[in-house]
Amino acid sequence: MFEDTYITVKGCKIRFRRNGQGPSVIYLHGANGVPKVQPFLHELSKNFDVLVPEHPGFGESDEPEWLENMHDLAYFYLDVMDELNLDHVHLIGSSLGGWLALELAIRQPQRFKSLALIGSAGIRIPEAQPGDIFLWTPEKAAHNTFMDSALIEWAIANPLDLDTTLKNRHTTALLAWNPRLHSPMLGKWLSRIQMPVQLVWGENDQIMPLPYAHAFKKLIPHASLSVYPNCGHLPHVEKSEAFVQLVSQFIKKAEQA
Amino acid sequence: MKVILFHLMSYADLDFEATKEYETVWLNLPNRFFDPVKCNALYNRYLDELESAEPLGFDGVAVNEHHQTAYGLMPSPIVMASALARRTKRVKIAILGSALPLREHPLTVAEEHAMIDVLSGGRLISGFVRGIGAEYHTFGLNPTISHDRFHEAHDLIVQAWTKPGPFAFTGHYYNHEYVNLWPRPFQQPHPPIWVPSQGSKETIDWAAHPDRRYTYLQTFSPAKVVGKYLKSYRDTAEGFGYEAQDSQLGWAVPVYVADTDEKARQEAKKPFELFRNRLLKMPFEMLLPPGYSSRTSLKGMMAAKASLTQEMTLEMAIDMGMIICGSPETVKDSIVDYWNELRFDNLLTMMHFGNLSQELTKNSMALFASKVLPHVQSLQSEAVAQA
Numbered sequence: 001m002f003e004d005t006y007i008t009v010k011g012c013k014i015r016f017r018r019n020g021q022g023p024s025v026i027y028l029h030g031a032n033g034v035p036k037v038q039p040f041l042h043e044l045s046k047n048f049d050v051l052v053p054e055h056p057g058f059g060e061s062d063e064p065e066w067l068e069n070m071h072d073l074a075y076f077y078l079d080v081m082d083e084l085n086l087d088h089v090h091l092i093g094s095s096l097g098g099w100l101a102l103e104l105a106i107r108q109p110q111r112f113k114s115l116a117l118i119g120s121a122g123i124r125i126p127e128a129q130p131g132d133i134f135l136w137t138p139e140k141a142a143h144n145t146f147m148d149s150a151l152i153e154w155a156i157a158n159p160l161d162l163d164t165t166l167k168n169r170h171t172t173a174l175l176a177w178n179p180r181l182h183s184p185m186l187g188k189w190l191s192r193i194q195m196p197v198q199l200v201w202g203e204n205d206q207i208m209p210l211p212y213a214h215a216f217k218k219l220i221p222h223a224s225l226s227v228y229p230n231c232g233h234l235p236h237v238e239k240s241e242a243f244v245q246l247v248s249q250f251i252k253k254a255e256q257a
Numbered sequence: 258m259k260v261i262l263f264h265l266m267s268y269a270d271l272d273f274e275a276t277k278e279y280e281t282v283w284l285n286l287p288n289r290f291f292d293p294v295k296c297n298a299l300y301n302r303y304l305d306e307l308e309s310a311e312p313l314g315f316d317g318v319a320v321n322e323h324h325q326t327a328y329g330l331m332p333s334p335i336v337m338a339s340a341l342a343r344r345t346k347r348v349k350i351a352i353l354g355s356a357l358p359l360r361e362h363p364l365t366v367a368e369e370h371a372m373i374d375v376l377s378g379g380r381l382i383s384g385f386v387r388g389i390g391a392e393y394h395t396f397g398l399n400p401t402i403s404h405d406r407f408h409e410a411h412d413l414i415v416q417a418w419t420k421p422g423p424f425a426f427t428g429h430y431y432n433h434e435y436v437n438l439w440p441r442p443f444q445q446p447h448p449p450i451w452v453p454s455q456g457s458k459e460t461i462d463w464a465a466h467p468d469r470r471y472t473y474l475q476t477f478s479p480a481k482v483v484g485k486y487l488k489s490y491r492d493t494a495e496g497f498g499y500e501a502q503d504s505q506l507g508w509a510v511p512v513y514v515a516d517t518d519e520k521a522r523q524e525a526k527k528p529f530e531l532f533r534n535r536l537l538k539m540p541f542e543m544l545l546p547p548g549y550s551s552r553t554s555l556k557g558m559m560a561a562k563a564s565l566t567q568e569m570t571l572e573m574a575i576d577m578g579m580i581i582c583g584s585p586e587t588v589k590d591s592i593v594d595y596w597n598e599l600r601f602d603n604l605l606t607m608m609h610f611g612n613l614s615q616e617l618t619k620n621s622m623a624l625f626a627s628k629v630l631p632h633v634q635s636l637q638s639e640a641v642a643q644a
Contacts, residue, residue: 135394135542162559166552170401173547177399 002037002045002052009079014061016053020045023113023255024089026053028077028097030119030234031133031172033058035160040236043244048090048251053080055100057171059164070175070183074103078111087111090251094118094236095208096176099183106189114254116198116247119208119233120216121181123190128211130181134173144206146232181208190219196257197223198250200243202231258596258636261317261351262310262622263509263605266303266337267536268327269612270295281539282327283391296330302615304337306608306622308344313626316634317349317382319605321453322356324388324395328536335369342377350377353453353474353509353605354384358403359396363410363431364438367417371442379443384451384474385411390544401548404459406430418447453509456486457554465493465501472603474507477537480578483508484599503638507603508595511580511610514624518583521621525582526571528611533579534568536611541566580610585628592633600638 002019017037025048027034027041034052044050054061055073066072077100081089090113093101098120105112121130131144142155159165176182197220201213210227217223226246228239236243271282271290279286307318318341320334331337334352341350350373355366374381387407393400409428413436416426422437442448452464453474464471473490475483487506494501511529515521541562545555558565574580581591592604608625609618 134546135540137540137542162556163552166547166555169547170552173399174401177393177401177546178397180397 002041002050007080007083009083010064010066010076012056012062012064012067012076014053014056014080015059016051018049018051020048020050022048023251024049024051024086025251026051026077026086026089026091028053028091028093028100029055029058030095030097031168031176032160033164033168035059035164038237038240040240040244043240044248047248051084051086051089053077055097055171057174058168063167063171067171067174070099070103073100073175074107077104078108081111088113090114090116090254092116092118092236092247093120095121095233096172096181098122099176099181099186102186102190102193103183105195106186106192109192109194112195114196114198114251115193116200116250117216118200118236118243119202119205120199120212121176121208122183123187123212123215123219124179124182124184125211125215128209130209130212131207132180133207134169134177144232145234146238147202147204147230148232148238151238187219190216191221193220194222196250196254198247199223199225200235200246201225201227202233202235202238203227203229204231205233207233258601258633259316259349259603260630260633261319261349261603261605262307262315263319263321263351263353263607264303264307264609265321265328265607266299266330267532267609267611268296268330269299271327271612273531273535273612276327277535281543282536283539284325284394284543286327288325290327299330303609304340304344306615306618307337307341309619309622311345311348313622314630314634315348315626317351318345319351319353319382321353321384322386322388324359324392326391335373338373338381339376342373342380345377345380347380349380349382351382351451351605352384353382353451354386356386356388356392357410357414358406359388359392359398360410363413364417364433364436366410367414367438370414370448371418371438371440374442374444374448375440377443379448381442381444381448382451383448384453385414385471386453387549390546390549391539393546393549394543399548400546402430403549408463415447415450418442451507454486456482456489457550458489459551461486461490461493465490465497465505467497467499470494470499470501470505472505472507474509474603474605476509477511477579477607480595480599483510483578483595487599487601503600503602506599506601507605508599508601509605509607510578511582512588512606512608512621512625513580513582513610513613514585514588514621514629516584516624518587521583521587522571522575524617525580525613528613528617529571529574529580529582530569530611532611533574538566585624588625589629589632592629593636596633596636602637604633 002017091101098117099122323329513525
């Protein structure tokens with residue numbers, strides 16, 4: 001069972017869930033937050049010490065005055081790791097959370113043993129425009145997030161409560177409206193990321209289209225890429241079993257290195 | 258009462274049939290539907306209409322700012338206000354307004370408005386707005402910082418107008434080592450500042466504050482809503498310990514006049530419905546990006562979404578007081594009734610809307626000017642009359 005608790009750092013109370021034994025793995029969520037511990041996290045917690053925070057400005061966490069951009073969020077999480085005595089961890093980041101993982105890793109690369117980046121934001125390439133998530137209706141967002149029609153229907157039928165939706169959207173806009181879903185300052189420092197990186201992408205990602213996966217692979221020194229066919233922006237949800245297997249092996253291997 | 262002719266300068270020649278598949282004329286309507294030759298004729302026609310306000314007896318003319326849309330062809334109201342400054346001699350020129358947060362350097366607003374004020378010999382009314390939600394998509398500006406940037410840009414502009422330069426300005430968004438305006442505004446201490454709004458508590462609290470007492474202008478809304486927000490301004494002023502003057506309140510409303518009520522309704526119907534149901538239409542996500550409004554206001558608007566997006570007929574709009582339309586007598590009586598009920602000293606008449614033709618616009622303006630305007634201008638509250 002995941003322990004559901006709160007921690008206050010820099011005057012900001014955030015919610016985090018934690019379960020499992022073994023190497024510590026922090027999951028950094030994307031724009032829709034992580035209101036519930038998803039099945040892939042339960043699976044991972046069989047082999048790892050899995051931490052699932054809600055970022056400041058999302059879900060049940062505070063919305064601190066000081067939060068203005070992704071840099072603030074990165075420094076905050078380094079402080080959270082200090083507070084929790086987490087010296088070395090593995091990161092899994094989805095979309096906005098992938099960008100956050102990269103911002104953390106360029107600042108203190110020695111603290112991160114590996115990164116798994118899923119449909120990650122963070123950079124911009126001229127060949128592909130990210131989906132304009134801020135113009136989509138909830139229905140369109142569901143269609144552009146998943147390929148599996150059952151998941152699309154489920155997402156439309158089970159929206160988050162309105163307050164949480166608006167809060168998450170607000171913070172996503174705060175962090176990623178402009179420059180859209182990236183930092184122009186990030187790409188030039190990706191050479192600092194010397195730990196192993198697993199890129200995980202849905203072939204049909206409509207939010208961070210597949211060319212971004214190839215761009216990251218070029219920019220990050222030790223990255224490998226797995227692409228799931230017939231899969232959207234969230235392969236950890238849509239191809240949960242395969243994802244858990246891939247990422248578990250990747251983390252175990254990185255742990256041994 | 259002061260009566261100002263307000264022009265939106267819509268792209269009236271849009272092929273409304275060919276573009277009807279598009280959800281909106283804002284943001285992403287392809288600009289292949291724009292014809293510069295047609296726009297040349299429209300710009301000159303619209304400026305003629307505004308310029309004619311002076312001989313017709315209006316107190317002022319007004320222009321506004323919108324970007325990348327067929328709704329209005331004035332991404333820079335500065336350009337139109339400049340043209341008007343040279344072609345008019347008496348009327349006030351109102352910019353309603355400049356969208357402050359969209360500027361990377363609001364000092365340019367201070368400069369441009371000061372230029373027009375000097376050029377016109379002190380006839381500028383300076384309007385400050387945030388720009389509508391769609392413009393945060395258009396400009397890529399982060400809507401979550403819109404209010405903060407608006408306030409900071411305002412402070413910078415007013416200081417630039419009033420504080421002896423050079424001085425340094427250190428803000429969160431704007432930083433200048435040397436603020437030293439050349440030219441300074443003609444009017445002292447600065448041009449009047451108006452705040453056009455669709456109505457929000459935050460805006461009213463800010464505009465009504467005793468340090469500012471800016472004129473609050475309710476834009477295109479049902480009369481009931483206009484009444485609610487004008488009252489809210491008065492109540493807010495009272496809460497601050499002073500009584501708001503009628504001159505601090507205004508209403509912008511489409512007006513159409515013809516010889517008879519029936520003729521007026523018949524002529525205004527299509528252009529008005531085009532304005533309301535096509536040119537103003539946009540998806541909710543475009544209109545209200547995250548952070549543009551407080552989440553409380555946003556939830557209120559989401560609850561009212563059905564009525565906001567409902568198609569409207571001219572008849573419904575007349576009943577709701579969203580347009581004043583009819584014979585000169587009807588229009589005059591309506592304005593007097595609204596004035597008695599709402600008490601505001603600034604009426605902004607939008608006498609062109611949608612694709613109303615040049616001929617009909619001209620006729621309506623002429624009838625309004627000869628048979629309605631003098632009476633409406635004579636309306637003043639007893640307190641003012643006795644003073």
